[in-house]
Amino acid sequence: MKPLTLRSLLIRCGILAAVLFVSVFIALKLGAVPVSLYGLGRDLIRVAMGYSSDLSTDYRLIVFDIRMPRILLAIFVGASLSVAGTSFQALLRNPLADPYVLGVSSGSAVGAILALIAAQHMDLPPLAAGLLTPFGAFVGGMATIAAVYYLGRREGQIESGTLLLAGIICVSFLSGIITFLLNTLSLRDRGGMSFWLLGELGTPLPSSLRWVLVIGFFAAAAAIYTTASDLNLLLSGEQEAMHLGVDIDRVRLVVYIGASVLTGLAVSVSGAIGFVGLLVPHIMRSIFGPDHRILLPTAALGGAIVLVLADALARTVVAPTEIPVGAVTAIVGAPLFIYVLRRRAA
Amino acid sequence: MSASTPNSPASSAAAHFAAAAVSAPANEVRLSVEQASYSYVPNPSQAPLFTLEATSFQARPGELVAILGPNASGKSTLLKLVSGALRPLSGRVLLNGFHTGNLDPRTRAQRIAVVQQESRLLFPSRVWEFVLQGRHAHGRSLRFESADDIIIARGALARVGAEHLLDRWMDQLSGGEKQRVILARALAQQPLLLLLDEPTLHLDVGAQMDFLEVLRRLAAQNHYTIVVVTHELNLAAEYADQVVLMQRGKVLRTGSAAVVMQREILEQVFQASLSVEIGASGRPRITVLSGTLGKQGTSR
Numbered sequence: 001m002k003p004l005t006l007r008s009l010l011i012r013c014g015i016l017a018a019v020l021f022v023s024v025f026i027a028l029k030l031g032a033v034p035v036s037l038y039g040l041g042r043d044l045i046r047v048a049m050g051y052s053s054d055l056s057t058d059y060r061l062i063v064f065d066i067r068m069p070r071i072l073l074a075i076f077v078g079a080s081l082s083v084a085g086t087s088f089q090a091l092l093r094n095p096l097a098d099p100y101v102l103g104v105s106s107g108s109a110v111g112a113i114l115a116l117i118a119a120q121h122m123d124l125p126p127l128a129a130g131l132l133t134p135f136g137a138f139v140g141g142m143a144t145i146a147a148v149y150y151l152g153r154r155e156g157q158i159e160s161g162t163l164l165l166a167g168i169i170c171v172s173f174l175s176g177i178i179t180f181l182l183n184t185l186s187l188r189d190r191g192g193m194s195f196w197l198l199g200e201l202g203t204p205l206p207s208s209l210r211w212v213l214v215i216g217f218f219a220a221a222a223a224i225y226t227t228a229s230d231l232n233l234l235l236s237g238e239q240e241a242m243h244l245g246v247d248i249d250r251v252r253l254v255v256y257i258g259a260s261v262l263t264g265l266a267v268s269v270s271g272a273i274g275f276v277g278l279l280v281p282h283i284m285r286s287i288f289g290p291d292h293r294i295l296l297p298t299a300a301l302g303g304a305i306v307l308v309l310a311d312a313l314a315r316t317v318v319a320p321t322e323i324p325v326g327a328v329t330a331i332v333g334a335p336l337f338i339y340v341l342r343r344r345a346a
Numbered sequence: 347m348s349a350s351t352p353n354s355p356a357s358s359a360a361a362h363f364a365a366a367a368v369s370a371p372a373n374e375v376r377l378s379v380e381q382a383s384y385s386y387v388p389n390p391s392q393a394p395l396f397t398l399e400a401t402s403f404q405a406r407p408g409e410l411v412a413i414l415g416p417n418a419s420g421k422s423t424l425l426k427l428v429s430g431a432l433r434p435l436s437g438r439v440l441l442n443g444f445h446t447g448n449l450d451p452r453t454r455a456q457r458i459a460v461v462q463q464e465s466r467l468l469f470p471s472r473v474w475e476f477v478l479q480g481r482h483a484h485g486r487s488l489r490f491e492s493a494d495d496i497i498i499a500r501g502a503l504a505r506v507g508a509e510h511l512l513d514r515w516m517d518q519l520s521g522g523e524k525q526r527v528i529l530a531r532a533l534a535q536q537p538l539l540l541l542l543d544e545p546t547l548h549l550d551v552g553a554q555m556d557f558l559e560v561l562r563r564l565a566a567q568n569h570y571t572i573v574v575v576t577h578e579l580n581l582a583a584e585y586a587d588q589v590v591l592m593q594r595g596k597v598l599r600t601g602s603a604a605v606v607m608q609r610e611i612l613e614q615v616f617q618a619s620l621s622v623e624i625g626a627s628g629r630p631r632i633t634v635l636s637g638t639l640g641k642q643g644t645s646r
Contacts, residue, residue: 001474001500001512003491093468226488233479235468242431243462244535245455245483290469293488 009294016301020075023305027071027312032320033062073201074311074325075304076213077270078280079221080262081105082303085277086284086295087224087255088145090231092152094160095282095340099263100274102148102163103170104141108260108267109196110174111140113181130208134216138264144170145256199273199326201311213265220261221300227251228292235290273307273326275333280306282340376571377405377539381437382427396595398423400437403590403600407538407569410561412582414606415592416616421575422543424592428573429541430454441539455483459532461525461542470517473527477503480534502533505568506560522553529560540564542574546581554578558585579616579632583607584625591615603629 025044029035040063046054047064055064081099088097088104099105115136119129148170152163178196195203205213230251233241242248266273280303281295288294307325310332314325382401385394398420405411413421426432427439430446439446441457449457459480467476480502481495503509506526511519519527525545532540542561546554562585565572576582582589582603589606591599593615599606607630609622619635 001496003474003478003496005490090468095468228488229482233482235471236479237466239431240460240462242451243429243455243458243460244479244531245452247451285469289475290471291475293490 004291004293009297012288012294013297013301016298016305020301020305020308023308023312024071024075027074027308028063028067030312030316031062031067032315035059035063069205070201070311071308073205073269074307076217077201077266077273078276078303078305078307079300080217080266080303081273081276081307082280082284082299083221083224083296084259084262084266086281086292086299087227087231087259088277089281090234090292091252091255092149092158092163093234093237094158094163096160096164096278096337097167098275098278099141099259099266100272100276101171101278101337102167103144103174104148104260104263105199105267105272105274106171106174106178107144107147108137108141108264109272110177110181111136111138111143111264112268113178113196114140117181126206127208130206131212134209134212134265134268136264137268138261141260141264141267142256144174145260149256195271195324197272197326198324198330199267199271200314200322200324201270201307202322203269205269209269213269216261216265220258220265221296223254224258224262225293225296227254228296231255231292232290271324271326273329275329275337276303276307276310278340279329279333279336282336374406375404376407376442377428377573378440379403379424379428379437380440382424382434382439383436384423384427384432384434386423396420396423398427398595399597401427401597402437403588403597405571405573405588407571408565409587410565410572410574410585411588411590412586412603413573413575413590413592414577414579414582418594419592419615420595421592423595424590425460425541425543425573425575428539429458429460431460452483455535455537457537458539458541459535459537461528461532461540461545463544463547467516470515473503473508473511473514473516473519474499476516476527477531477534480531483535498536499530499534502530503527505533505564506530520553521548522550522556525549525553525557526560529557533564538571540570540572542572544575544577546576546578554581561585579607579612583630583632584627607632 025040028044029037029040043055043059043063084104085098088099088102089095099108112133113136115132118136119132122129124132148163148166149158151166151169152158154162175197182196230241230246233244233246234251238248281299284295284298284302288298307329310328311325314323314328317323380402382398384398386396387394396418401424403411413424415421423432427434428446430439430449433447446454446458477499478491478495481491481498485492485495500509500512503512506529508523508526508530511523511527516524516527529542529545540561546557549557558581561572561574564570565587574582574586586603588600589603590597591606591611598611598615604624607622609620612620612622612632621633621635623631623633625631
């Protein structure tokens with residue numbers, strides 16, 4: 001009998017943070033332009049000590065102005081999608097729930113595109129224009145999860161298969177809307193079709209969005225973390241959780257809003273990257289167990305690691321061209337989805 | 347469980363473990379259901395799907411109440427009213443003077459524990475993790491389990507004779523073992539009132555009797571008030587202090603097993619030909635003689 005302690009939680013998170021650091025190091029090295037490990041280590045130390053002016057302009061451009069922001073973006077997007085997936089799986093009592101499978105990512109993409117279109121017709125200051133896209137993505141994500149939740153219920157109870165079907169239908173419907181919007185409206189702003197449907201991390205992030213992403217991530221993830229113990233009990237079902245003292249309505253509200261904020265933020269800067277929110281919680285659960293007090297932070301770190309490495313792969317596998325990182329996560333994630341589905345059916 | 351000195355956290359927790367249930371005088375009314383009624387109305391423009399008519403009974407500390415009746419007689423609805431999961435349309439349900447439906451979820455879970463027909467976990471967990479869930483209502487949301495919580499969880503497992511299962515996985519337990527562990531989680535809540543909805547549904551005869559023995563002992567030794575919904579007439583007759591017999595949303599009779607479980611009324615309620623004898627323990631023993639009375643009637 002070894003209940004979770006703060007010390008063991010911090011140790012495990014520390015180990016994953018170290019793995020994330022190594023992943024970032026590898027991702028900084030990998031790319032179309034070769035960089036030596038020794039040179040990278042030396043230059044990282046120089047930058048850390050404030051001597052960045054000693055680096056050559058080309059080198060600094062490639063490693064610190066192109067690769068580093070992209071890696072930081074992968075960290076936040078991966079962590080956001082993983083935390084959203086973990087909490088959706090517990091709240092909906094469905095191990096196959098994930099922002100992409102449930103259609104929340106597609107809903108966020110539609111919301112973000114509509115916000116971009118609206119922004120073109122409004123004379124907004126840059127900060128408000130920057131905020132409009134993630135806000136549109138959040139509203140789109142919330143509306144989609146509300147629709148999927150409503151469609152997935154039968155006689156007042158969430159029915160696992162119906163919920164997934166509702167998600168799949170929503171993804172198809174919303175993908176059609178995205179295609180329609182992008183084909184009929186000239187969006188000079190970022191993003192072609194693959195950005196919104198498959199997701200990629202190569203689009204430069206407007207500086208006004210960086211702080212929105214960081215603050216939004218920590219606020220939403222912290223709010224979800226306050227429900228970690230409640231989510232543990234929800235694994236036994238809503239009725240049982242209620243009898244054990246869980247305020248179901250509060251938890252549902254916090255998790256739906258929090259997970260929609262995380263998905264909306266991620267989608268507004270990277271498009272709809274699939275299966276990270278499915279894959280990572282399962283890996284972390286198999287390593288650290290189903291306790292959400294440890295699962296949520298380790299899923300955040302694990303999601304960051306997975307997406308940093310997946311993006312490094314997307315950049316290098318057919319270098320000098322790139323494939324969308326969403327294609328990499330889909331190729332790995334879809335077989336895992338089938339594996340989990342079959343294991344549950346067995 | 348390890349031995350502990352009188353002033354250690356272990357002993358204080360152990361003392362506290364039973365305090366809530368034991369402290370009440372045995373003759374006071376703990377649970378009072380007073381003319382409580384309920385209707386399931388899916389749509390305000392439609393007639394109710396099911397109505398539970400005004401129902402009353404009382405239970406004292408240490409008392410085991412069995413709610414009996416055929417399917418769709420309102421047993422589970424009555425249990426939900428008692429648990430506070432539903433609020434009565436009229437009348438009231440009081441636990442130590444408080445309306446159960448008005449308690450917030452955390453306070454309610456500190457006073458009322460519910461054992462449902464089955465507990466299906468989404469992801470497997472160990473027995474000790476499962477039992478520690480019973481401590482949720484006694485702490486803040488983000489806390490880590492204290493030494494007291496661990497002692498209370500172990501104590502709860504010991505009370506149901508399942509301490510040896512501590513490190514087993516929940517999905518590897520037999521039906522009887524699992525039901526004991528679920529009961530242990532309910533005890534870890536340190537409730538005044540234990541509610542069980544058909545807890546012996548998936549158990550063999552031996553496991554059913556073992557389980558009811560445990561309940562009987564818990565009621566007698568720890569003064570829990572226990573309400574069990576069951577279809578098992580003989581188990582109710584043997585172990586219940588009070589029987590509430592229901593049919594089509596109405597309570598037909600309440601009282602001791604000998605008073606309630608009489609042949610005519612049981613035959614009428616369950617539509618079966620029965621014999622009722624008084625066993626060696628002085629309690630009724632019911633034997634089902636043939637199928638439903640309706641079918642019997644048509645065959646005659």
